[in-house]
Every structure is written in structure tokens, then in C-alpha cells.
Amino acid sequence: MPSVAVKLYSVFFKFLLKHRLQNRIQSPLDESDHFGVTTRPEESVSAPNPSFTEGVATKDIHIDPFTSLSIRIFLPESALNPPEPDSRPQSKPKPRANSKNADADLPRDPLHLRRNSYGSPNAAVAARKEEYRRSSYSGRGSADAEAMNLNGKSDVYRGYAPVDMNRRKLPVMLQFHGGGWVSGSKDSVANDYFCRRIARLCDVIVVAVGYRLAPENRFPAAFEDGMKVLHWLGKQANLAECSKSMGNVRGSATEFKKADGNRHLVDGFGSSVVEPWLAAHADPSSLWRQKPAHGTFSWSLSLLFYVGVLVVKLISFVIHFCQLLVLFTFEIKVKLVKCNKCVLLGVSCGANIADYVARQAVVAGRLLDPVKVVAQVLMYPFFIGSVPTHSEIKLANSYFYDKAMCMLAWKLFLPEEEFSLDHPAANPLIPDRGPPLKLMPPTLTVVAEHDWMRDRAIAYSEELRKVNVDAPVLEYKDAVHEFATLDMLLKTPQAQACAEDIAIWVKKFISLRGHEFSY
Numbered sequence: 001m002p003s004v005a006v007k008l009y010s011v012f013f014k015f016l017l018k019h020r021l022q023n024r025i026q027s028p029l030d031e032s033d034h035f036g037v038t039t040r041p042e043e044s045v046s047a048p049n050p051s052f053t054e055g056v057a058t059k060d061i062h063i064d065p066f067t068s069l070s071i072r073i074f075l076p077e078s079a080l081n082p083p084e085p086d087s088r089p090q091s092k093p094k095p096r097a098n099s100k101n102a103d104a105d106l107p108r109d110p111l112h113l114r115r116n117s118y119g120s121p122n123a124a125v126a127a128r129k130e131e132y133r134r135s136s137y138s139g140r141g142s143a144d145a146e147a148m149n150l151n152g153k154s155d156v157y158r159g160y161a162p163v164d165m166n167r168r169k170l171p172v173m174l175q176f177h178g179g180g181w182v183s184g185s186k187d188s189v190a191n192d193y194f195c196r197r198i199a200r201l202c203d204v205i206v207v208a209v210g211y212r213l214a215p216e217n218r219f220p221a222a223f224e225d226g227m228k229v230l231h232w233l234g235k236q237a238n239l240a241e242c243s244k245s246m247g248n249v250r251g252s253a254t255e256f257k258k259a260d261g262n263r264h265l266v267d268g269f270g271s272s273v274v275e276p277w278l279a280a281h282a283d284p285s286s287l288w289r290q291k292p293a294h295g296t297f298s299w300s301l302s303l304l305f306y307v308g309v310l311v312v313k314l315i316s317f318v319i320h321f322c323q324l325l326v327l328f329t330f331e332i333k334v335k336l337v338k339c340n341k342c343v344l345l346g347v348s349c350g351a352n353i354a355d356y357v358a359r360q361a362v363v364a365g366r367l368l369d370p371v372k373v374v375a376q377v378l379m380y381p382f383f384i385g386s387v388p389t390h391s392e393i394k395l396a397n398s399y400f401y402d403k404a405m406c407m408l409a410w411k412l413f414l415p416e417e418e419f420s421l422d423h424p425a426a427n428p429l430i431p432d433r434g435p436p437l438k439l440m441p442p443t444l445t446v447v448a449e450h451d452w453m454r455d456r457a458i459a460y461s462e463e464l465r466k467v468n469v470d471a472p473v474l475e476y477k478d479a480v481h482e483f484a485t486l487d488m489l490l491k492t493p494q495a496q497a498c499a500e501d502i503a504i505w506v507k508k509f510i511s512l513r514g515h516e517f518s519y
Contacts, residue, residue: 034217056196057074057075058073162277162279162281181213239279343377345502348485394452428456443470443471444471454475
């Protein structure tokens with residue numbers, strides 16, 4: 001059985017959530033405003049911290065000018081390490097002749113080069129890593145000190161900014177928070193704590209999505225926001241590579257001076273610019289290598305850039321037309337070298353969004369290049385249906401989210417004319433829901449013993465396994481709904497074990513060295 005602390009907190013949580021849901025139903029709303037909200041005033045939020053003080057740097061970005069859609073990037077400190085060696089067996093590196101420069105780089109012993117998912121093997125390695133991190137900030141000359149804004153100015157951003165592109169590349173994980181559609185946020189204290197843990201253990205860049213909440217924005221707003229972020233990642237990959245090819249990525253300077261404004265590639269009317277953390281550390285920055293059939297490739301890209309500058313005041317489709325014209329004129333052959341390995345992770349109702357995004361990624365296919373969804377993790381998904389399962393009957397009054405409150409949440413999320421417990425967003429087992437299940441990516445399902453939604457999530461996983469999709473189920477004894485994501489408050493041993501199990505499974509699909517992990 002759950003502990004006494006979990007039971008007491010569950011009673012308090014259900015009282016507050018029920019009160020908020022009833023207030024949302026009774027209060028009049030202007031649903032014509034599509035800008036929406038991504039967090040509630042009563043939500044306890046954690047401020048972004050871009051300085052690796054806790055092993056993970058974070059920053060917030062508002063990516064859609066027409067809505068409140070925003071993201072929080074969690075960059076683990078392991079991204080500061082040098083790029084990993086090739087996956088092929090290599091001979092033992094020779095010692096350096098110059099001992100003076102040997103201390104300037106990170107130690108190259110095999111123990112340190114190993115991806116450190118579960119913490120430092122010993123205190124000595126941890127100390128050397130911390131020493132390297134400090135040197136990467138201020139010990140490599142004035143250029144690094146300027147990029148890190150350590151020059152004493154009080155009016156500039158002092159967070160982390162990569163100074164070159166020779167950095168370790170990490171896969172990207174899109175994370176969708178829970179909250180019953182009407183609460184929760186990407187920057188809540190609980191979600192921030194959970195994403196930091198996942199970023200460290202999985203060794204990935206976590207992008208937490210702040211989608212629009214209901215009832216201000218009902219279905220399909222949250223689902224569309226998930227796809228917008230996936231398209232935004234693909235755009236970032238292309239912008240970063242084009243900017244690097246033209247010599248415009250000076251990095252990642254932390255502040256853009258007015259005189260340097262024309263040196264950075266901007267999409268359309270300035271709606272997108274290269275995000276420095278993703279350009280330096282995310283897998284997309286090394287996705288493409290392009291070779292021209294005729295002429296000089298760098299010259300063709302430069303021409304494309306200046307043509308874009310001349311027509312920047314025209315409408316966006318004219319710019320895109322000119323780009324296509326230049327590409328066909330110079331017969332540029334684009335060769336895909338490596339796909340961007342992207343993993344989806346959804347928590348509670350966020351798992352419904354993750355599953356939808358995975359389905360739409362299957363439908364889109366190559367249209368999402370260079371982004372490719374290689375796996376998804378559904379943590380106690382918010383599934384429901386008109387025909388109740390055994391757990392929905394037996395555990396209807398379970399901890400945290402009981403069935404009555406979830407019904408209120410679905411009424412606030414689905415439009416009144418579309419409300420049905422067998423809605424495609426609610427029930428994954430209805431026929432003709434989307435693309436064939438056999439095309440779905442590998443799916444890990446996490447369920448809790450005392451969660452009334454567990455049986456439907458297990459049934460969905462069984463349907464995936466019937467068509468030969470890798471779809472294991474992890475069930476945790478004495479666990480409740482949201483046990484892993486509320487660990488900052490609950491402090492259960494199952495939460496740490498769950499995060500480690502997710503890391504082991506995910507690394508089968510994102511490992512740079514191949515299948516070095518097995519589940």
C-alpha cells in the first residue's frame with residue numbers, strides 16, 4: 001500500500017483539483033482568444049537557470065508569436081564534454097608529447113569518455129569533470145569569457161553560451177507534462193525536477209513543451225502545439241546547418257548586437273532564429289551534408305542568403321520560392337547522413353499528446369526530415385473509454401485522480417459537440433483511429449498499481465505487441481498516478497527506479513555507439 005504521506009497528500013491534492021475544476025466549469029470564458037495560457041497563477045513555478053548549478057542548465061523560449069506556446073530546454077552538463085569517439089573499435093590513444101596542453105582538455109581515460117548516466121563513478125572523476133567545466137567557462141581565453149558574459153557587465157545575460165560548434169551532440173527528448181488538461185506547466189516545480197532527472201539519466205536534451213491549457217483552448221489546441229514543436233525542431237536543424245555553412249554561427253553569442261543582425265540567418269520575417277544551445281549540442285546540427293553537382297556550394301548558399309535579404313520585406317512564400325529556385329538552378333544534391341533521433345515522453349494527459357504526435361509523425365513521414373521519432377514513453381496515460389475496464393471499476397476512487405474528476409477534466413478539454421469517452425483523443429483502442437499500429441515507433445508504457453487508468457494503457461500496449469511493435473510495460477507496485485513526476489513531494493523509491501528504467505530502455509534507440517544497452 002502507498003505510504004501515509006502519499007495518502008494524505010492525495011486527499012489534499014484531490015480537494016484542490018476538484019475545486020479548480022468546478023471553478024473552471026462555472027466561470028464564463030472567452031474561447032475566441034486563441035493565444036491561451038500555459039500556466040496558472042496558482043502554479044508553483046521554477047525559474048530558468050542557465051548556469052549548470054545543479055548539473056542541468058535551463059532556458060525558456062516562446063516559439064509561436066500567435067499563441068502562448070513555449071518550451072523549456074534542459075541541457076545536461078555532460079554536453080560540455082568533448083565529442084565522443086567513433087563507435088568502431090579504436091586503438092589506444094597515444095600520450096601527448098606536450099604536457100602543458102594536456103591539462104587544458106578533459107582527461108581522455110576510458111572511464112571519463114563513457115556516458116555517465118547514473119552519476120560519476122567516483123569522486124576523482126567528478127572532480128576532474130568539475131574542473132573541466134570551470135575551464136570551459138573562463139580558462140580558454142578572452143573569447144570564452146566574453147561568450148559566458150564574465151566581463152563584469154550587469155546588464156547582460158550571464159548564462160551558458162557555447163563558443164564553438166565542436167561540442168558533444170545529444171539526442172532530443174520532447175516532454176509533455178500532465179495536469180488533467182487544465183493545470184500543470186512546463187516550468188512547474190515538480191515538472192522541472194522530473195525533467196532535470198531525466199536529462200541527467202538519459203543523457204539527452206529535454207525540451208519540455210508548454211502547450212495551451214483547457215478550457216481556454218480546447219481540443220485540438222494541445223495536440224497541435226505538440227506538432228508545432230516537432231516542426232520547430234526540424235526548422236532549427238535546417239537553420240543551424242545553413243547558418244554554419246555560411247559562416248554565420250559565431251556561435252552562439254549571448255546577445256545579438258545591432259550591427260551583427262544581418263549575420264544570422266532568419267527565417268521568413270524574423271520569426272525564427274538559430275537557437276544556440278540546440279545548434280551547438282543537439283543532434284540536428286550535424287544532420288545534413290550537402291554536395292553541389294555544379295559550382296561551389298558555399299557560393300550558392302551565400303547567394304541564397306543575399307537573395308533572401310533583398311526580398312525580406314516581401315511575403316514569406318516568395319522567399320521560399322526563391323530558395324527553391326536557387327536549389328534547382330545549382331542542382332544541389334542533398335544527402336541525408338543521419339536522422340535526428342527524437343524521443344517523445346508524455347506524462348498523464350501529456351502521454352495522450354505524445355501518442356498523437358507519434359501518429360502524426362508516422363503520417364507525415366519524410367515531411368518531418370531531418371527529425372525522426374525513434375521511440376516514445378507513455379507514463380500512466382490519461383486514457384478512458386465508454387466500456388469500463390476492470391481497474392476503472394475497482395479503482396474508480398483511487399489516489400490523486402479519481403474517475404469523477406477525470407470526467408470533469410475531459411468535459412473541459414473536449415468541445416461540447418464532440419464530447420465522447422470514445423473520442424480519438426481519449427480512447428486509443430477505437431478502430432480507424434489513425435495510421436496502422438504496426439507503423440508506430442517503439443513504445444514504453446509505465447503504469448502504477450493503484451491507478452484506475454492502468455488496464456486501458458496495458459491493453460493498448462498489448463495491441464502494439466500484436467503487430468510486432470516493441471512495446472514493453474513497466475508496472476510499479478504500491479505506486480499511484482503521477483508517482484514519478486511528483487517525486488519532489490512524494491519521495492518514493494519507485495520514482496528513482498522508474499527514471500532509471502526509462503533511461504535503460506530509451507538508450508537502446510538513442511545510443512551513439514549502437515545497441516550497447518539491452519532491456
